[in-house]
Amino acid sequence: MPWLAGTALIHSLAVTEKRGLFKSWTLLLAISAFSLSLLGTFLVRSGILVSVHAFATDPARGIFILAFLCVVIGGALSLYAWRAPALDSDAGFRPLSRETFLLLNNVLLVIATALILGGTLSPLIYEAFDWGKISIGPPWFEIAFAIPMVPLVYLVGVGMHTAWRQQPWRALARQLRVPALVAIVAGLAVPALFYGRMGLLLVTGCIAGFWLLAVALVQPVRSWRRSPGTAGMTRAALGMSIAHFGVGLFTLGVTIVSAFTVEQDVSMTPGEQVAVAGYQFELRELREIDGPNYRATEATVEVRQDGEFVTTLRPQKRTYRVQQSPMTEAGIDAGWHRDVFVALGDPLGNDAWSVRIQYKPLIRFIWLGAFIMALGGMVAASDRRYREPAAASERATGLAGETA
Amino acid sequence: MKFRLSMLLACVCLVALAGGAHAIDTGVAFDDPELQARYERLTDEVRCLKCQNQTIRDSNAFLAADLRREIRRLIAEGRSDDEIKDFLVARYGEFALYRPRMSGKTLVLWIAPLVLVIVGIVVIVRVVRGRMSMPLDDDGQREGP
């Protein structure tokens, strides 16, 4: 939630910085981003929610955190209610403009944040009003989150090429023609040719991912091909393109992994071979090993693809001596285009074990995409306009004058 | 601090989760791929009542194994997915299902996204309409990206 609010914040700041607009949005988003991280602390430490993230929960501590929340969040929001109305300014913009797209950005990210917050708190709210104990989990969150986020991903591509104040739509369409075509072709071809399947959500996600990749390259490519003497891209603009390229990778990763992940539970004995997702897995041997604070059964699994050796994985089933609890160490072969995962389950008798095998295509794109988003942010933050002292003081007086 | 059985259970589950532990049945449950798919889908949508943030497909708790066994039995008996869900809800309440079913109570949850989107559209339309008629020229701020 703080991440979503923070993303909306940095984009809303662009409008505030450029045109002095959306000031109350920017303020509220800044307050929200911090408040949501405080709220997160409260939720996991107070014991009011069932969560894997909850630890050392203590209602007594929870009361103190809640009191802290009241002071900080209540104070900030009250101040906002009191002073924000004075922030309006008179600048305008036409319907097709960067301001409109950033407004859309704000609204859609706020919707996503509100849905996650509502979903997380709804079991608590239902119980408080005695409406019974309800259940909410990944099935609901995935659908609810996709509803604002899928349109957002598509709009990012358009908005980043839209001018401030007003944008002639023909020029925009001309710029976006080629990326749109690339996106549609790639978005249809990749699932069909590389993974052998199509589907509405799958294609929507793939087209969205390729759309962002293509659209993020438009400005850098144009800047690279410009005639010498014309201005290149600012770091801020380059950072934006890099970051949005990262979002495209992330989107592709999520879409492909959700659609094509293969998970199978099989029973295996040493010497046995199974085929999963085009790979052959052979359980060579099982042996007992002694670790520093555990005993383990380790399996040696050879992985092949079309007969060619890929790797040897060694999943373990450990029993830690002190807790006497079983833990699984998976064997993972990571690659840019897929992860292969093997884990031991339970011994089935007669030297047979249940084994879980997973094939996760493009899952590393999720991490890579996030890393590139961060890189884009750092490039943008290193833009000259944040480092020039004279310009900085001009900016300060400019903004101060606005808030009167 | 009052005694919480839940905390004891949570500890067990956390320890199991931390190691990426997965519960695995004794081999594949059904030879028929359609039944197997139904079984996997159902077990993915039922909450483990002991380790409450895991599905019974993933949980190592014995209760999860018991529930998986019951679901296998019910599928083998020819019950429909709805009947199986009713069986679980009758015993554990709606909380047993990860995906809340449509009912008066949970309607709010399912229409909330759409309601928010409509509110969002209204907000956007109002702001854009308001700003359309305002002057484009202003005493320009810094050059943004």
Next chain:
Amino acid sequence: MWRYLLPVLAFAALIPVFIFGLDRDPSELPSPFIGKPAPEFTLPQLKDPSMTVGSSDYAGKTALVNVWATWCVGCRQEHGYLLELSAAKDIPLYGINWRDDRNEALNWLAQLGDPYVASGYDSDGRVGIDWGVYGAPETFLIGPDGTVLHKHLGPLNESIWQRDFAPKLAAVEEHE
């Protein structure tokens, strides 16, 4: 103008919800059987597998059904109280030995005492699932008409008895 107040009002509305939440256990499940007929069951007796024990044994009477196991720490904690309970009150206490080892359960009762009229041996947990059991110990109060009056999750003690069970019992006795 008023829209600037929305955020702080929304936050203020959440505060009482949070305060409410601090006082309860979020993983506790209300039993869907409260006010409904208790599930019927028949199990082989723990002590004598050739005999059975089940819901027919207490039909028409007020009864307590306690789900227990030797691996359950809370059951050990409440065992002393259960012995007192079965001695002092004249409500029959039936046990369901849940997912346990028969020999260990018999040893446990021999060593610590047996508060139960009889315990059923639920080795595969099927009856536990039918009763919506998800953790031990669980104690059900069944009315004479067979409806579940109350379910308690966790070890039983005198203050919980007085707070939750006694009022329900009093209500039953009034009706009789």
